[in-house]
Amino acid sequence: MKRAGAGGLLIAVPLALALFGPLFVPEEQARGAPFVPLGPLGTDFVGRDTWHQVLAGGRTVVLVALLATALSYVVGVPYGVVAATARPRLVDEVLMRPLDVLLAVPSLLVLILVAAVAGPGLGVLVGITALVNFPDVARLSRAAALEVAGRPALEAMRMQGESWWRTSVVYTGRSMARTLAADLGVRLTGALYLVASAGFLGVGVPPDAADWAVMVDRNRGGLFLQPWAVVVPALLIVALSVGVNLVFDRALREVRA
Template sequence: MTRPPTTAADEAATRRRRPWTGLTLLGVPLIMALLGPLAAGDDFPLPDVVPSQPPGSGHPLGTDVLGRDALTLVLEGGASVVGSALAALTVGTLLGIPLGLLAAGPRRGLDEAVMRTMDLVLAFPGLLVLMTLAATGRRDWLWLVTVAGVLQVPAVARLVRGAVLAPGTQTVVEALRMQGRGWAYIHLRHLAREVAAPLATDAGGRFSTVLYLLASANFLGLGLPSSSPDWAVLIERNSDALFTQPAAVLVPAGLLTSLCVGGNLLVDHVIARERNRR
């Protein structure tokens, strides 16, 4: 049986439905990250609680390998995941934008120096850098977020440089210079508007990249301590009890997956809408 051809109305309906899927997948872990710590109780192990206990009375998701309530840990762990990813994304953006603007300036030598430095940073694997820091004892939250943010700088700088060096943008910049406009007016008023849309779109997809890097580091024990309720840490700590207490692993894993997939769906929808508008 052959499928009927897709009409324009069907495609429009599909585009209208798509954001709700992304919003739902992204909204559930975000709401849990924001409101979860307020609803969570005490996460310390109780003396009469059995470690890796399956879901039951008093423990809807069971307990973890330390005898702590798994639901309480899941409610508390989202704030660490989302906060770390947003902080690293902010670091990469704040450092990448001025470097991209410098590279797009009129000085060719400065462009080469900035871009070759970005190529050098880009050559270092993220997990290898975090492993080196962990080996030297630098494995707290601040180091984790800072390194993850710095590793995003080359991509952000290249994006800003490419947007500023676009032919249409350069034509307007030359016109503004002929009118006597200064550097601050050109870069902070005109060019800022030109790079805002690409940066906003890139930030949605880059959030998943940063989240993947941070979750991988925490899962491998390179980041937060093993007692942290971070979702990636919970997956690593309870992985040995996957078959006896799967909820302690599958629930945080599902929330991490939902966070990444929901963000990617929303970015795809924004790009599709922009393409259709043009």
């Protein structure tokens, strides 16, 4: 329980800042000297109040990662189930071989190439992150569905004339739930780091945006003058990633018990 409580607290702080922090940021932000100890956390690389940037900067990282992870599962899980249960088996080969090509390309390269073609924008960033995660989700779903597809119970359901929906979606989906839940924490963490990497590279967000990842990158030049502009957003990203995995680990332990 302590582990789950710690994980919930680690999630709650950055999530609350991402959702409600922008409500407490003034529309017009004054600029002063960069990297000076004014305000609770000093100023950033262009002289803005770092505390205001922290309040406003979580929405991109957190919400884009959540939306991208959800999208990758919405598309990837049915894709993998169809590949595993389709007849004839040639359909499986046709569906899965293109994913091997996607997996062979480094995720950051995909991020840069697609962003260069599609242009900036949070929608593009969500799409790219979902695209990078989609092959892994589909392959995991296929592997889990193949294990279920060989069970005698499923063969009996088919012989009794049960519909594809009942066999491949209801029964198979329920049997895959724990495997997908175990993967979800890791997948969300990967999405968080990919979105943060996009911020470091200036992909999808302006170079001076109020964004935790951008803050870490742009303020690192003043790390020894005013460290909070780097340390605080970095800790918030790490806290969310660690918290998600702690919560999912605890939930899986309780289900197994």
